[in-house]
Amino acid sequence: MIALRPRYFLLFFSGRYMPYRYLLLFLLWQVIFVQPLSCQLSEWKQGFSEPPASARPGAYWYFMDGNLSKEGITADLESMKKAGISNVTFLEVNVGIPRGKVDFLSEAWQDLFVHAVRESERLGIEVTLGIGPGWSGSGGPWVTPAQSMQHLVASATHVSGNEKKIVRLPVPSPKTPYFGEDVFTPGLKKQWNDFYKDVAVLAFPTPAHAQHITDIGEKALYYRAPFTSVSGVKPYLPSPGVYDTLAGIAKDRIIDLTAALQPDGTLRWTVPPGNWTILRFGVRNNGAITRPAPFPGLGFEADKFDTTAINAHLDHYIGTLLRKLGKQNSALPGGLKRLHMDSWEMGAQNWTPHFREEFRKRRGYDPLPFYPVYTGSIVENREISERFLWDLRQTAQELVLENHAGHVKKYAHGRGLGLSIEPYDMNPTADLELGAIADIPMCEFWSKDLGFNAAFSCIEAVSVAHVNGQSLVPSEAFTAQNDEGWKQYPGVMKNQGDWAFAAGINRFVFHTFQSQVLADSLRPGMTMGPYGVHWDRNQTWWPMAGAYHRYLSRCQYLLQQGTTVADILYLTPEGSPHVFQPPPSALSGDAVLPDRKGYNFDGCAPGQLYQATVQNGRVVFPGGASYRILVLPAVTTMTPQLLEKIRSLVLAGAVVTGIPPQHSPGLSGYPACDATVQAIAVTLWKQPASGKGKVIYSTAPEGQLYPHYDSTAAILAAMGVPPDLEAGENIRYTHRTTRNADLYFISNRSNAPVSSKAIFRSRNGAPQLWDPMTGRIRALPEFTASGTRTTVPLQLEAGESCFIVFTKETIAKPSSSKNFRKKIIIKTLQGDWQVAFDPKWGGPESVTFNPLQDWTQRPESGIKYYSGMAVYRKTFDLPAAGKKASLLLQLGAVNNLAKVTLNGKELGVLWCAPWQIDISSAVKEKNNLLEITVANLWPNRLIGDEQLPDDGIKNGQWPEWLLKGLPRTSGRYTFSTWKFYTKDSPLLPSGLLGPVTIQKITP
Secondary structure (H helix, E strand, O other): OOOHHHHHHHHHHOOHHHHHHHHHHHHHHHHHHHHHHHHHHHHHHHHHHHOHHOOOOOOEEEEOEEOHHHHHHHHHHHHHHHHHOOEEEEEEEEEEOOOOOOOOOOOHHHHHHHHHHHHHHOOOOOEEEOOOOOOEEOEEEOOOOOEEEEEEEEEEEEOOOOEEEEOOOOOOOOOOOOOOOHHHHHHHHHHHOOOEEEEEEEEOOOOOOOOOOHHHHHHOOOOOOOOOOOOOOOEOOOOOOOOOOOOOOOOHEEEEEEEEEEOOOEEEOOOOOEEEEEEEEEEEOOOOOOOOOOOOHHOOOOOOOHHHHHHHHHHHHHHHHHHHHHHOOOOOOOOOEEEEEEOHHHHHHHEEOHHHHHHHHHHHHOOOOHHHHOEEEOOEEEHHHHHHHHHHHHHHHHHHHHHHHHHHHHHHHHHEEEEEOOOOEOOOOOOHHHOOOOEEEEEEOOOOOOOOOHHHHHHHHHHHHHOOOOOOEEEEEEEEEEOOOOOHHHHHHHHHHHHHHHOOOOOEEEEEEEEOOOOOOOOOEOEEEEEEEOOOOOOOOHHHHHHHHHHHHHHHHHHOEEEOOOOOEEEEOOOOOOOOOOOHHHEEEOOEEEEEEEOOEEEHHHHHOOOEEEEEEEEEEHHHHHHHHOOOOOOOOOOHHHHHHHHHHHHHHOOEEEOOOOOOOOOOOOHHHHHHHHHHHHHHHHHHOOOOOOOOOOOOOOOOOOHHHHHHHHHHHHHOOOHHHHHHHHEEEEEEOOOOEEEEEEEEOOOOOOEEEEEEEEOEEEEEHHHHHOEEEEEEEOOEEEEEEEEEEEEOOOOOEEEEEEEEEOOOOOOOOOOOEEEEEEOOOOOOOOEEEEHHHHHOOOOEEEOOOOOOHHHOOHHHHOOOOEEEEEEEEEOOOOOOEEEEEOOOOHHHHEEEEOEEEEEEEEOOOOOOOOOOOOOOOOOEEEEEEEOOOHHHHHHHHHOOOOOEOOOOOOOHHHHOOOOOOOOOOOOOOOOOOOOOOOOOOOEEEOEOOOOOOOO
């Protein structure tokens, strides 16, 4: 932008320059507003038409315990490039497959990894590398027990009397590993049993009536169950601030006998009168190992509290690979770009060699007298003990954030790499706090009805990214298990994919692209056991996948522009663990696909809130996110530091709603901390605010953490803020904005067409419809604008999605005064269809269909059980269409994808309803040759092969014919490393079912 000094600016509006003032104003308008808008829209249109690599989807690229080859790696990557996949997450695991010949991290393995990176550089594909073997964690056989995740455990000995005694204190046993002892190899089990270090010996009078904290395993960080897959896991541990008054062990009666412990475990001590309990505290490994790692990569998880331990691990694994790679060209679009921490599945730890010192430094008091609380005993009273446990978990969280995630990030940055994190599942910290460390926060969603519900993780990652101002929000997409069995394809995934886009996700990373090392004739080939949607080059429809990927890429490109519009910011409580869940009333739809309502929201961790300021009454973050209202959690505890931050926001003009806290949650500064909290709360809730903002008292429904959505919406309405979108219950949305434009992604989540007079909260110009299926853009001439909103009549087919973009740019005059035109059928294609199947997969070279028929209803076994592609051919005339008419080919019902070619011109691939494509550019009056290539799914051929002798994997071993390169004698066409079907499994509808019609779009 041109900079004008004030005195020169005034000269232009005085004296001889006065006649030119209007010209100057016009030029300034062009420079300041019109040119940036034009450049932005021009860039958007280019990116929407041909999405860049940054907008394309990715895949988890899994290798299976030594089953790797250069040829397979190259073929995988080249197929990804051709299909429009631009990024991969490289992981090696061991799930349900015989071991291969290349041992993990051997020289040969390292050479193959280098080959994969070099090929990704050649093809422009980004590689993200997990920071440990398996799909989760950071560890391996090189991690010693002394540098592993640790627990503080204790054994109890009871003595009595008033005499000097020699007491033998038993060595404390380790806690049973969360996933059981079967996860250990014999060598790891021995190390787990053998590792032990003494920490302290404490004695105290045995309480007459011992009271215990019943859920101590969770509260003291011995266990944290998976939130996705285990029912009843608490999203957070309440810290009410008021507890029962039951007395426990008097702190001043606890005697430190650590120095009296002998190397052989005996204690020489003159026991005071009465009954005494002696606790011997020591360190044990927590039982977490790399999972599910390739066999040579099995080992302990590295200590998550200690930088020395994580450095040793990173150097042995990542460092080895980086040294092997040598210097990389960071300017290349492909190659190794980041490290990755996948979903947290290592459980919890509560000890590290320097834990006592770190606790003292961070909490301001010595934890030693409170060690009995680790065992569930109560020291002083219930409230004091629970406050100590809160401090214990807070210290553990800070160590994980700083010394593990934060340190891995520094390690990555120091080597020119970024860091992505999936901050959920068995996470013993607060999910949002862990996710906020990442350069790229990630989430996961499972295929609906084919696994677990991880929708909460999507809300979390989206929130982290929005608050931090990060434009990219990837998700591990369509994870599945057991019953998936190659049943999914783009058409049945569209609704859930559109949900993910509306939820704020803007890059799909498919789980999983299984690396294929077998011959191309052995399909479907490799699987990751029963897991994942099968997103790899061996799919029947893989040559058609590019059309679906282009749809995703167009959506992802636009959804990476600007900033998300959200009005409500939900603050999570301090403390850990914590899974952020908005109030259920803020969502509609079902639990697996929860859609946002008219006022969008994000969650915010306390650690993030400290970065917030207030501008024009909004809570604003450095990355650009802003919110109209801050909603506090319905808890009565808050540290003075956080409450003081909230007060500063209110004084600066923020609107806050919630209940006043009454206590601080921990023992730091106790009891003065409580008095400070109460004093600040009074100034905010009980007295008029002296600043520009205000605090509105609101409570949450019983058992919930936040006020009902309707009460928050009422506050926003009273502030003069209307809903962001009102369009009826079946239209989901998300809204992103820039200074000069608004874009809304909308989709019809129902199975029927919908019409709506949608009201958008935008006055940024006239609406346009950007169609991600075709890349076409057109004006919507029917609209009315009033106040801050614009009403646009909409019509969406079942499951249809599009972008509504508001901009002051004028595009070509629409050919109709209506937003949507009608379609009329002018011809139905009846009669014979010649259909050609691939004989290599058991089908006939040519057969006549009249009428169109489901393949599974045919008498020929080669068609009934056929899986793959078949080409339908027909000729037709169309003399009455009119040269300028817009014509559509409508295929009716298709199972499962179709490529349309008319008169030798490829028109495109159809992968979902409404199964229609524009044929105006290729159709003629006479002798039109129509070719429709249809792909179905693998199950039918797999089921057909189950009628034949089984020549597959048995007892975990590859079949002899495969190892020796012998011909198969079973007669089977397919080969897979996992069996999903029997000979009696139901067949899936297949083929083109029609009716196939030609439609004319009316003016």
